[in-house]
Amino acid sequence: MSKRKPYNRDAGYKCSLKTPFGHAVVYDRERGGGWIDGEGRWVVAAYDRTGKNIGLLDCRTQALARQAMKDARDGYHDWIEDDDGEG
Secondary structure, three states, X not given: OOOOOOOOOOOOEEEEEEOOOXXXXXXXXXXXXXHOOOOOOEEEXXXXXXXXXXXEEEEOOHHHHHXXXXXXXXXOXXXXXXXXXXX
């Protein structure tokens, strides 16, 4: 595990970005990420600064998953609840 990419050893890991809330990570459920509940192949997981999982998003394509990850990095992460409980 590295400080820059702390989730890169997770099964199914594809890529990740640092975000305002922690990290957004793209996992491939067909390449080892089957441990993640979801219906789609691609899953974006959001982790807070302590490493706690705070949200999951299924995506049909890798491109959509990467875009969701970039949106989270840029502060557009309405699929994750804000501290006040509103998305």
